[in-house]
Amino acid sequence: RKEVEQDPGPFNVPEGATVAFNCTYSNSASQSFFWYRQDCRKEPKLLMSVYSSGNEDGRFTAQLNRASQYISLLIRDSKLSDSATYLCVVGDSGGYQKVTFGIGTKLQVIP
Amino acid sequence: DAGVTQSPTHLIKTRGQQVTLRCSPKSGHDTVSWYQQALGQGPQFIFQYYEEEERQRGNFPDRFSGHQFPNYSSELNVNALLLGDSALYLCASRNLEGATYNEQFFGPGTRLTVL
Numbered sequence: 001r002k003e004v005e006q007d008p009g010p011f012n013v014p015e016g017a018t019v020a021f022n023c024t025y026s027n028s029a030s031q032s033f034f035w036y037r038q039d040c041r042k043e044p045k046l047l048m049s050v051y052s053s054g055n056e057d058g059r060f061t062a063q064l065n066r067a068s069q070y071i072s073l074l075i076r077d078s079k080l081s082d083s084a085t086y087l088c089v090v091g092d093s094g095g096y097q098k099v100t101f102g103i104g105t106k107l108q109v110i111p
Numbered sequence: 112d113a114g115v116t117q118s119p120t121h122l123i124k125t126r127g128q129q130v131t132l133r134c135s136p137k138s139g140h141d142t143v144s145w146y147q148q149a150l151g152q153g154p155q156f157i158f159q160y161y162e163e164e165e166r167q168r169g170n171f172p173d174r175f176s177g178h179q180f181p182n183y184s185s186e187l188n189v190n191a192l193l194l195g196d197s198a199l200y201l202c203a204s205r206n207l208e209g210a211t212y213n214e215q216f217f218g219p220g221t222r223l224t225v226l
Contacts, residue, residue, distance in 0.1 A: 006153075031213075034213075042219070043217040043218060044217050045217070046215070046216070049213075087154075091213055096142075096167050097213050098167045099215070100156065101146075103151075104152075
């Protein structure tokens, strides 16, 4: 089983739609969780950290379910500019915080 | 405030050669990690440097080695290049002692092609 699993997609959604991505992780001792966005042939950029209480940033909402070991990202009112690959990232409990990336989920928002 | 910088941007090598990639962390950051990202895959952790020592290592052979300098910049060296080493090599930095110690910032990457 992979340490971090994501559906690679692609998810093709119309503008204005709501789309949700899930990610599961295998290490129950994982301590930190993130969503990164990566545009084609560019570096990953931090979209948001994910907290146990859930967190929201504008149209983006992230949730963490420790019991089931999954993380979700919800994007409301999708924009064309949201088209990208969304990477789920999980950090371990070690002092140096090694992180593991998922394969990424590709989102294509269509007009 | 300069972000993470990497050089070179692109590199073409042949099998068996050696390559050195360079990274300068974001200002105020003391920890550098290197990742390999093959086409269609997520970044794979190679290793992490803090206080000029390798602190964590992913599942990569000894052909991959690195170094961190007193100014926190870092190098990634790959010996005896294989075709499968062709990838985007990403450097990420963070401040291990800071309040946002677990947030990494990535450089633009070096795209290595091995022929």
